[in-house]
Amino acid sequence: xxxxxxxxxxxxxxxxxxxxxxxxxxxxxxxxxxxxxxxxxxxxxxxxxxxxxxxxxxxxxxxxxxxxxxxxxxxxxxxxxxxxxxxxxxxxxxxxxxxxxxxxxxxxxxxxxxxxxxxxxxxxxxxxxxxxxxxxxxxxxxxxxxxxxxxxxxxxxxxxxxxxxxxxxxxxxxxxxxxxxxxxxxxxxxxxxxxxxxxxxxxxxxxxxxxxxxxxxxxxxxxxxxxxxxxxxxxxxxxxxxxxxxxxxxxxxxxxxxxxxxxxxxxxxxxxxxxxxxxxxxxxxxxxxxxxxxxxxxxxxxxxxxxxxxxxxxxxxxxxxxxxxxxxxxxxxxxxxxxxxxxxxxxxxxxxxxxxxxxxxxxxxxxxxxxxxxxxxxxxxxxxxxxxxxxxxxxxxxxxxxxxxxxxxxxxxxxxxxxxxxxxxxxxxxxxxxxxxxxxxxxxxxxxxxxxxxxxxxxxxxxxxxxxxxxxxxxxxxxxxxxxxxxxxxxxxxxxxxxxxxxxxxxxxxxxxxxxx
Numbered sequence: 001x002x003x004x005x006x007x008x009x010x011x012x013x014x015x016x017x018x019x020x021x022x023x024x025x026x027x028x029x030x031x032x033x034x035x036x037x038x039x040x041x042x043x044x045x046x047x048x049x050x051x052x053x054x055x056x057x058x059x060x061x062x063x064x065x066x067x068x069x070x071x072x073x074x075x076x077x078x079x080x081x082x083x084x085x086x087x088x089x090x091x092x093x094x095x096x097x098x099x100x101x102x103x104x105x106x107x108x109x110x111x112x113x114x115x116x117x118x119x120x121x122x123x124x125x126x127x128x129x130x131x132x133x134x135x136x137x138x139x140x141x142x143x144x145x146x147x148x149x150x151x152x153x154x155x156x157x158x159x160x161x162x163x164x165x166x167x168x169x170x171x172x173x174x175x176x177x178x179x180x181x182x183x184x185x186x187x188x189x190x191x192x193x194x195x196x197x198x199x200x201x202x203x204x205x206x207x208x209x210x211x212x213x214x215x216x217x218x219x220x221x222x223x224x225x226x227x228x229x230x231x232x233x234x235x236x237x238x239x240x241x242x243x244x245x246x247x248x249x250x251x252x253x254x255x256x257x258x259x260x261x262x263x264x265x266x267x268x269x270x271x272x273x274x275x276x277x278x279x280x281x282x283x284x285x286x287x288x289x290x291x292x293x294x295x296x297x298x299x300x301x302x303x304x305x306x307x308x309x310x311x312x313x314x315x316x317x318x319x320x321x322x323x324x325x326x327x328x329x330x331x332x333x334x335x336x337x338x339x340x341x342x343x344x345x346x347x348x349x350x351x352x353x354x355x356x357x358x359x360x361x362x363x364x365x366x367x368x369x370x371x372x373x374x375x376x377x378x379x380x381x382x383x384x385x386x387x388x389x390x391x392x393x394x395x396x397x398x399x400x401x402x403x404x405x406x407x408x409x410x411x412x413x414x415x416x417x418x419x420x421x422x423x424x425x426x427x428x429x430x431x432x433x434x435x436x437x438x439x440x441x442x443x444x445x446x447x448x449x450x451x452x453x454x455x456x457x458x459x460x461x462x463x464x465x466x467x468x469x470x471x472x473x474x475x476x477x478x479x480x481x482x483x484x485x486x487x488x489x490x491x492x493x494x495x496x497x498x499x500x501x502x503x504x505x506x507x508x509x510x511x512x513x514x515x516x517x
Contacts, residue, residue: 065091162194365391387428399467406460416448445484
């Protein structure tokens with residue numbers, strides 16, 4: 001304690017030593033003269049160089065953050081006016097080397113009613129302020145998650161839930177952008193299903209790449225949320241252009257986990273300014289992503305149940321008429337009873353196998369490769385598959401199986417599979433057309449007899465046109481070459497991987513008895 005302080009605190013040496021050990025400073029303000037006496041540790045508490053405090057009120061004022069000074073001064077003047085207590089928190093004008101704010105808490109009181117002197121103490125409460133802010137933040141986050149959970153249980157419209165989720169996350173974490181991305185069938189890209197802060201034209205558009213070196217793929221493959229303090233310095237992945245265009249600097253992204261080790265998509269938050277996200281904020285994003293995953297799975301299950309009930313009712317009602325129609329059409333194009341039996345058995349088995357895949361899968365999506373293995377099983381050693389992992393909804397599976405069975409039957413009897421060295425190449429991809437997300441499938445026969453355009457369309461050709469073009473709103477193109485038949489099919493995928501509020505269009509369609517006029 002210096003000499004000036006001892007003048008004002010003559011019997012305070014022991015207490016002062018305790019306060020100094022606790023990093024608490026004491027002060028005295030002579031109200032009449034403006035002279036301020038500080039204990040020696042207050043310079044360090046105020047982040048001032050040793051010996052720089054000259055005992056004036058102005059030095060104290062300059063050390064307080066400009067935004068906080070009016071409140072500090074008003075509190076001091078009120079204490080002087082009422083001869084009451086003074087207590088205030090304020091930030092220092094100088095930040096730390098890491099650009100962090102420092103918070104101090106000062107308290108004091110006028111010595112007595114006749115005195116013009118205020119005594120008090122001051123201490124650094126930055127850790128306490130940060131802890132209080134962290135606790136308030138966590139409470140807000142828990143409340144937000146609880147509210148989202150209630151909405152997820154009560155809200156039947158998934159689109160509305162997603163929009164509520166991005167708004168809630170944005171407000172809770174005070175970020176500039178929030179996005180919910182849907183991984184599209186075939187893993188061809190990610191659709192901005194719901195967003196906060198983005199350009200209006202982006203919502204509902206495919207904005208993110210699913211390429212192996214991309215940000216989205218890195219997120220989907222990561223078991224933990226991906227935290228980035230500075231995208232400009234990021235080397236783990238390639239950033240999508242729209243993030244640069246919106247000025248995103250920092251962010252967190254987390255996978256929205258689906259079933260069978262697949263992901264539904266991703267949840268991301270982004271800031272235009274550099275930001276060090278806390279562990280609690282990262283955990284909040286992960287919890288929100290898990291909540292969304294549960295909501296999506298629940299609605300998918302509800303939609304599957306509705307679809308299965310509708311399908312069972314519809315299919316049981318027209319099963320016999322369907323079989324009679326197939327028999328009638330097959331009989332017209334058969335040369336003998338044996339030929340009729342063979343063709344009819346193959347067509348019924350195609351429907352039965354597809355139905356088995358659907359029912360055994362509980363109405364879930366079915367991998368295209370599984371369907372091809374069922375239909376082409378006896379000839380797999382002569383067939384080449386080339387295409388991405390694609391899962392199909394029940395309607396495309398059922399109708400596509402009928403079309404493929406006709407192509408198989410033709411290839412075995414008249415095409416490349418009718419010769420020992422004949423082969424079949426099947427390739428597919430996913431793409432966007434005016435019909436929406438579509439499966440593009442190419443059937444190419446090789447080393448077989450020359451394919452010739454028939455004079456009139458047989459039932460197989462008409463059946464393919466019926467199920468692909470008329471029932472799925474697709475397209476079939478044939479090319480007749482010297483080495484065999486080539487067929488290009490465009491199959492719209494009418495069902496989203498994520499459920500929507502409206503019932504899927506065309507649910508429960510079947511092959512019906514549509515005879516050529």
